[in-house]
Amino acid sequence: MSNNMYCAHRDPDKKGKEEGVSRRDFLGLAGIATAVVSSLAAVLGLVRFTKATVHYEESHKFKIGKPEEFPVGTIKKLDDKKVFIFADNEGLFAISAICTHLGCIVYPTEWGFQCPCHGSKYNEDGKVIGGPAPRPLPWLEVSMHEDGNVIVDAGKEVKKGTKFKVA
Numbered sequence: 001m002s003n004n005m006y007c008a009h010r011d012p013d014k015k016g017k018e019e020g021v022s023r024r025d026f027l028g029l030a031g032i033a034t035a036v037v038s039s040l041a042a043v044l045g046l047v048r049f050t051k052a053t054v055h056y057e058e059s060h061k062f063k064i065g066k067p068e069e070f071p072v073g074t075i076k077k078l079d080d081k082k083v084f085i086f087a088d089n090e091g092l093f094a095i096s097a098i099c100t101h102l103g104c105i106v107y108p109t110e111w112g113f114q115c116p117c118h119g120s121k122y123n124e125d126g127k128v129i130g131g132p133a134p135r136p137l138p139w140l141e142v143s144m145h146e147d148g149n150v151i152v153d154a155g156k157e158v159k160k161g162t163k164f165k166v167a
């Protein structure tokens with residue numbers, strides 16, 4: 001170490017000053033840094049706030065196959081879609097399999113549908129005939145895609161008794 005170099009430990013007067021200035025500088029820099037970070041966060045928040053937030057709703061439509069896959073007199077339960085597809089002389093129709101009480105999946109019985117969770121019962125049209133379910137099982141829109149497949153829209157309820165006539 002050279003003799004010209006300052007050593008705070010050997011000069012008690014300068015030692016106190018150097019440490020005091022250093023602490024002040026540190027606190028000053030910390031304050032400035034905090035202010036800069038806060039300002040940046042505020043600006044970023046404002047920029048984000050001014051941008052429109054768009055939520056794209058997921059489509060509830062799905063293809064269930066060709067009409068000939070649903071012969072008259074059959075009922076198919078599409079487990080993954082939670083829907084029953086019926087075919088009768090008047091056409092195809094879809095009834096939701098989701099219980100209107102708390103959302104359990106109903107199963108078909110000889111008189112309609114039964115919910116395994118709290119005992120709600122629905123007749124063959126989905127009308128509530130017992131249990132805590134507050135509403136009937138919804139009938140869902142059935143249509144035809146241009147490629148010849150039948151489509152169900154689980155997001156579009158239709159009036160009970162609405163059937164899709166297969167040409």
Ligand code: FES
Binds near residue numbers: 101132
């Ligand atoms: S969820 Fe069906 S009766 Fe409660």
